Amino acid sequence: xxxxxxxxxxxxxxxxxxxxxxxxxxxxxxxxxxxxxxxxxxxxxxxxxxxxxxxxxxxxxxxxxxxxxxxxxxxxxxxxxxxxxxxxxxxxxxxxxxxxxxxxxxxxxxxxxxxxxxxxxxxxxxxxxxxxxxxxxxxxxxxxxxxxxxxxxxxxxxxxxxxxxxxxxxxxxxxxxxxxxxxxxxxxxxxxxxxxxxxxxxxxxxxxxxxxxxxxxxxxxxxxxxxxxxxxxxxxxxxxxxxxxxxxxxxxxxxxxxxxxxxxxxxxxxxxxxxxxxxxxxxxxxxxxxxxxxxxxxxxxxxxxxxxxxxxxxxxxxxxxxxxxxxxxxxxxxxxxxxxxxxxxxxxxxxxxxxxxxxxxxxxxxxxxxxxxxxxxxxxxxxxxxxxxxxxxxxxxxxxxxxxxxxxxxxxxxxxxxxxxxxxxxxxxxxxxxxxxxxxxxxxxxxxxxxxxxxxxxxxxxxx
Numbered sequence: 001x002x003x004x005x006x007x008x009x010x011x012x013x014x015x016x017x018x019x020x021x022x023x024x025x026x027x028x029x030x031x032x033x034x035x036x037x038x039x040x041x042x043x044x045x046x047x048x049x050x051x052x053x054x055x056x057x058x059x060x061x062x063x064x065x066x067x068x069x070x071x072x073x074x075x076x077x078x079x080x081x082x083x084x085x086x087x088x089x090x091x092x093x094x095x096x097x098x099x100x101x102x103x104x105x106x107x108x109x110x111x112x113x114x115x116x117x118x119x120x121x122x123x124x125x126x127x128x129x130x131x132x133x134x135x136x137x138x139x140x141x142x143x144x145x146x147x148x149x150x151x152x153x154x155x156x157x158x159x160x161x162x163x164x165x166x167x168x169x170x171x172x173x174x175x176x177x178x179x180x181x182x183x184x185x186x187x188x189x190x191x192x193x194x195x196x197x198x199x200x201x202x203x204x205x206x207x208x209x210x211x212x213x214x215x216x217x218x219x220x221x222x223x224x225x226x227x228x229x230x231x232x233x234x235x236x237x238x239x240x241x242x243x244x245x246x247x248x249x250x251x252x253x254x255x256x257x258x259x260x261x262x263x264x265x266x267x268x269x270x271x272x273x274x275x276x277x278x279x280x281x282x283x284x285x286x287x288x289x290x291x292x293x294x295x296x297x298x299x300x301x302x303x304x305x306x307x308x309x310x311x312x313x314x315x316x317x318x319x320x321x322x323x324x325x326x327x328x329x330x331x332x333x334x335x336x337x338x339x340x341x342x343x344x345x346x347x348x349x350x351x352x353x354x355x356x357x358x359x360x361x362x363x364x365x366x367x368x369x370x371x372x373x374x375x376x377x378x379x380x381x382x383x384x385x386x387x388x389x390x391x392x393x394x395x396x397x398x399x400x401x402x403x404x405x406x407x408x409x410x411x412x413x414x415x416x417x418x419x420x421x422x423x424x425x426x427x428x429x430x431x432x433x434x435x436x437x438x439x440x441x442x443x444x445x446x447x448x449x450x451x452x453x454x455x456x457x458x459x460x461x462x463x464x
Contacts, residue, residue: 031071031093033085035062038096040335041103047077078192081123098122100129101186101194105321108201108217110241111159111178115200119150119184129188136197138180149184156180156202159242162379165441167222168266170245171208171379173386173394174314178202204319207380210268210371211362212250213324218268220246222260229257231270253364267371269364272325273317276363278351289455296454298355302327314384317352317359325363327352355384360454373437376422378403378447385448393448403445412437422447431455 033052037044046061053070076082080097104118119131131149141155157178162171179199186194204216212218223246225238231254238246238258250256250270258266293299301315313319318326327349334346345353360380367374374380378394386394397403405420406412417424422444423435431453437444 029068030065031068031091032059033064033066033071034092034094035064035075035077036094036096037080038098039102040332042079042099044077044080044097051077079194081125100126100188100191101131101184101196103184103196103198105198106200107215107321108177108204109156111156111202113202114153114155115180117152117182117198117200119186121150126188129186129191132185132187134183134185136181136183138178138200143182152182154180154200156200159202159245161244163442165208165221167260168220169206169208169210169212169268169374170219170221171377171382172203172206172219173379173382174205174384174391175382175386175388175394176203177205179313199313199320201319201321204322205383207360207362207374207383208377209360209362209374209380210266210367211364212268212270213318213322213326213363214250214253214270214272215323216319217247217249220248220258220266223258225258225260225266227256228259228265229255231255267368269362269367271364273327273352273358273363274325274330274348276358276365278357286455293357293454296355298454300354302353314355314387316354317356370436370438373423373435373441376426376435376447376449377441377444378449381448381452397445397448404443405445406443407445412443420446422450425450426453 033056035044035047044062047064049056049058049064049066052064052072052075053066055070056064056066058064071085074082074084075095075097077097079100081100083095083097085093085095099122101122102120104120106115106117109115121127133143133145133149133152135143139157144153145151146153160176160178162173162176165171179201182198182200184194184196184198186196203219206212206216206218219241220238221244223238224240225246225248227237230236231250231252234250234252234254236249236251238248241247248256248258253271253275254269256268256270258268260266302312312328316327318324318329320326320328323329330348330352334348336346336349361375366372378397382394385391388395406417410416411420412424418428419425421437423437425446426432426449427434432455
């Protein structure tokens with residue numbers, strides 16, 4: 001028994017010693033210093049130890065050990081406000097650096113509407129610089145520059161109404177969101193230039209599927225609508241936008257039921273992307289479909305393109321700038337700097353990276369059976385792929401006869417629908433069960449999902 005106890009104590013000592021060997025505690029006259037950005041929107045680059053003190057040794061790109069006597073009285077790094085560390089807090093010191101400037105982007109402002117973008121100075125020293133602006137993408141009225149460039153004003157493009165559907169949720173493609181991309185150039189005599197981009201939206205993108213994110217305004221047609229049922233704690237209601245459109249901004253997760261003037265119900269569900277369980281492939285449910293979609297390049301799009309400006313809009317879940325529980329929103333919550341390669345991504349973000357389930361199906365749970373036809377419309381893909389000149393896929397499709405294949409009512413009848421509609425075609429080849437499409441949905445043609453069905457077997461046309 002004593003031998004076993006002794007053996008256990010030796011094992012315990014070995015384990016403790018092994019766990020502690022990763023980073024030994026600092027000597028009594030040393031300090032371990034960690035630097036980080038105080039803003040998840042601005043990344044702190046790797047810092048050379050010599051920027052802190054000649055005796056500093058790197059434990060990582062932003063973590064150092066240095067003698068207490070060599071601690072700098074003030075830490076000044078390019079792009080950040082100076083900060084005075086306090087060495088009285090102990091041998092381990094965490095210092096957050098405030099960016100010199102941050103961009104304050106507005107929420108979606110509406111079409112043909114005025115917008116304002118502000119540059120927020122992080123400290124008094126930032127006011128010594130000046131700002132110039134560049135319109136990178138999108139249509140806008142001439143920009144008005146104020147306060148040495150720290151404020152810029154403009155106006156979004158007018159609404160370009162889609163042809164369908166005539167009733168219910170109005171899809172908003174990437175093009176119809178009327179996004180304006182601006183580049184801010186901040187200059188100061190003693191600093192390298194700082195260049196940041198900001199996107200101003202006229203409207204949040206919408207697939208038309210009645211499963212919608214929180215905080216994203218949903219456009220409605222066919223009203224006026226009134227709220228019959230809403231989630232607990234909600235205060236939102238549809239508000240008129242123009243003579244034919246209303247906007248509902250879901251402010252709580254749950255089920256909504258709206259009614260038009262004739263009493264016809266419109267049901268939708270709202271939620272956060274991060275709160276939606278991603279267990280569709282478990283057990284006997286959708287295991288094969290999940291396996292097939294995991295092989296799609298869309299699921300790893302953010303990992304492959306995280307340095308591109310468009311990455312957070314079209315290569316991750318959610319709409320940047322909205323409280324929708326998407327990638328950009330959760331990155332703000334957990335304080336993770338977006339767009340950084342080589343950093344360990346928190347678990348809460350990994351499930352939102354890439355184009356996951358809720359990007360197409362929505363974060364508000366599965367729609368009611370009568371509304372699931374919307375997932376087959378090209379509008380779902382258009383939320384990202386209708387962004388000319390970079391993405392001209394939807395515009396090219398719209399110019400073909402496939403886009404109008406079911407224009408005549410008889411083409412949507414049994415028999416003809418197998419070749420003239422997306423739902424009929426997918427049902428005919430056994431890719432999915434037959435889907436009933438209501439007449440008010442209007443013609444939708446042979447859409448993207450017919451050939452690019454993400455959950456279909458490799459024998460389907462998507463592989464041709």
